[in-house]
Amino acid sequence: AAGVIQSPRHLIKEKRETATLKCYPIPRHDTVYWYQQGPGQDPQFLISFYEKMQSDKGSIPDRFSAQQFSDYHSELNMSSLELGDSALYFCASSGRHSPEQYFGPGTRLTVT
Amino acid sequence: GEDVEQSLFLSVREGDSSVINCTYTDSSSTYLYWYKQEPGAGLQLLTYIFSNMDMKQDQRLTVLLNKKDKHLSLRIADTQTGDSAIYFCAENGGYQKVTFGTGTKLQVIP
Numbered sequence: 596a597a598g599v600i601q602s603p604r605h606l607i608k609e610k611r612e613t614a615t616l617k618c619y620p621i622p623r624h625d626t627v628y629w630y631q632q633g634p635g636q637d638p639q640f641l642i643s644f645y646e647k648m649q650s651d652k653g654s655i656p657d658r659f660s661a662q663q664f665s666d667y668h669s670e671l672n673m674s675s676l677e678l679g680d681s682a683l684y685f686c687a688s689s690g691r692h693s694p695e696q697y698f699g700p701g702t703r704l705t706v707t
Numbered sequence: 708g709e710d711v712e713q714s715l716f717l718s719v720r721e722g723d724s725s726v727i728n729c730t731y732t733d734s735s736s737t738y739l740y741w742y743k744q745e746p747g748a749g750l751q752l753l754t755y756i757f758s759n760m761d762m763k764q765d766q767r768l769t770v771l772l773n774k775k776d777k778h779l780s781l782r783i784a785d786t787q788t789g790d791s792a793i794y795f796c797a798e799n800g801g802y803q804k805v806t807f808g809t810g811t812k813l814q815v816i817p
Contacts, residue, residue, distance in 0.1 A: 628804060628805070637795060637807040637808060637809050637810050638750065638795075638807050639807075640804035640805065640806065643803060643804060650803065651803045651804050653804055685749060685750065687750075687805075694737070694738040694755060694757075694799070695752060695755065696740075696752065696805055697752060698742075698749045698750040698751070698752070699749060700748065700749040701748075701749050
């Protein structure tokens, strides 16, 4: 079965640079969620989109923005990167009215 | 608040049963989940339970929910070395964000 696809899988950036993470949900899933997982920590919710509209917002810094496109893929844009942004970034998707959130493999971002 | 707490570590012998416990505070939680994360890997949805249920069984996995005490447990029967991973309890109040627990590292001793 098709899963959530994230790209890139690994990304190394320097402080103050920008990064764009991409997420392709499972086919026919219309809701996308972004989570950040720091080393040794539990995943923290950043933001979600339903039918291309922002549906919920968590602890996402103002330096980050995200959007969902007409094909339901989503991008997380991160600017003015800081060392503390180094983490695993997960995207998850779910179908309409479904409580099942399926996670992608994650993008490991390292800021040096 | 939406705190979800778990014990940090559990060690069991191969073939024994494992029981991972979780407590949560949000009384409006609608769904409660168990996710498995292996080192360097993503989060695998193992099972979930609707808040009006008190038990769900899926092959070797049994989920018990005590809504009154806001306590959730995951029992893994006949634990195998491949079950070694971090197990996250999680909850949500609907079809929105999932709030994760601190994770329990399960070590299976051969």
